[in-house]
Amino acid sequence: MKRFKSTSPATPVSTPDRSREYASAQVSSRGRQRPTIRQLAEYTGLSPAAVSYALRGLHVSAETEERVRTAAAELGYEADPIARALAGGETGVAGVLVGSLSDFWNQELVRAVQRELHAADRITLVADADGEPARELELAQRLVDHRVDGLVVVPIGPASGGWAAIAEQIPTVTIGDALPGVTAAGEVVFDNERGVEETLRHLGGLGHRRVTVLSWAVETAPDRRAERAVPAIARSLGIDCEVVACAYSLNGSRPLALELLRAPDRPTAVFCLSDSIAYGVYVACAELGLSIPGDVAVAGFGDHPISRLLAPPLTTTFWDVDRAAELATGFLLETLGGDGGRPALREVVAPTLVTRASTAPA
Numbered sequence: 001m002k003r004f005k006s007t008s009p010a011t012p013v014s015t016p017d018r019s020r021e022y023a024s025a026q027v028s029s030r031g032r033q034r035p036t037i038r039q040l041a042e043y044t045g046l047s048p049a050a051v052s053y054a055l056r057g058l059h060v061s062a063e064t065e066e067r068v069r070t071a072a073a074e075l076g077y078e079a080d081p082i083a084r085a086l087a088g089g090e091t092g093v094a095g096v097l098v099g100s101l102s103d104f105w106n107q108e109l110v111r112a113v114q115r116e117l118h119a120a121d122r123i124t125l126v127a128d129a130d131g132e133p134a135r136e137l138e139l140a141q142r143l144v145d146h147r148v149d150g151l152v153v154v155p156i157g158p159a160s161g162g163w164a165a166i167a168e169q170i171p172t173v174t175i176g177d178a179l180p181g182v183t184a185a186g187e188v189v190f191d192n193e194r195g196v197e198e199t200l201r202h203l204g205g206l207g208h209r210r211v212t213v214l215s216w217a218v219e220t221a222p223d224r225r226a227e228r229a230v231p232a233i234a235r236s237l238g239i240d241c242e243v244v245a246c247a248y249s250l251n252g253s254r255p256l257a258l259e260l261l262r263a264p265d266r267p268t269a270v271f272c273l274s275d276s277i278a279y280g281v282y283v284a285c286a287e288l289g290l291s292i293p294g295d296v297a298v299a300g301f302g303d304h305p306i307s308r309l310l311a312p313p314l315t316t317t318f319w320d321v322d323r324a325a326e327l328a329t330g331f332l333l334e335t336l337g338g339d340g341g342r343p344a345l346r347e348v349v350a351p352t353l354v355t356r357a358s359t360a361p362a
Helices: 014-031 037-044 047-054 060-073 082-086 102-121 133-145 161-169 192-205 225-237 250-263 275-288 319-335
Strands: 093-098 123-128 150-154 172-176 184-189 210-215 240-245 267-271 297-299 314-320 345-349 350-354
Touching: 037 060, 047 060, 093 102, 093 350, 102 123, 102 150, 102 161, 102 275, 102 319, 123 240, 133 150, 133 161, 172 275, 172 319, 184 319, 192 225, 192 267, 192 297, 192 314, 192 350, 210 225, 210 250, 225 240, 250 275, 267 275, 267 319, 275 297, 319 345
Parallel strands: 093 123, 093 150, 150 172, 172 184, 184 345, 210 240, 210 267, 267 297
Antiparallel strands: 314 350
């Protein structure tokens, strides 16, 4: 792009009258081109370094910062995010990496995170791992290569050397599960064990003794706390409970649910570790002529808004999406605004079991 060459004197212009004359000349000759830091420096009578610091709110007085920002608005100056990143600054872009956007709850989470970051004058670059841990790591590195300032991730894969390397390169905040052995900037951890226990206890209290748990993570992340908690909790409640791997979506869970519910010894209750999976179970029950909860009780995990609209409404575990997004983005922004010398931030989010008409006595 052709750059404007200043015709103003080399000495800084500091008087208000000459500044206005300079601005008028620059704007008229500049046309539609982007003003530069140097031009903004000449306009304000400051050094380019001082202008750069003021635009980032660093090492200058509040008066100087306001003076520079006012001048930037008058000249129509906008920071070039690529140039700023190459110079070691921030781009104003945060990466958001989710396990699968086929999951409706993850869609809600992305929406909430984007809203929080937008309020902080940052935009988001969203990546979808489509349920594949290897792709998740690949996309995380690509986001780093695209020079995002930080990363908010809902991890699906187990912790690995790859994740440790990502967290060393860029501030990383996790939502849902922590990454053991990884030095994350922040962790918003869901108390999945408690959520699983409350649901199984609810089903057991209704007399259900054959419960199938459908999990999207049992194969991709077998060490996830939610799945690991099932056997011990089921034994303590006297429930015969099987954990079955299932796709992470309505369309993906439907075929498995059809197979499961056609069996002569079908479970009396199905506990889905995602509301999106539960939606596939509803479709399968409708196709097989099975009533919910008369023939089979169904419980979910996530409490997506759609779950309240089903017939019957879905019993599920509520995780506060807006609160999780607020915490995660707050951790990330606090890290980006700090000196990097503080311990990781961590918050444990408790679940709430919401009982509705999809569960009833066996």
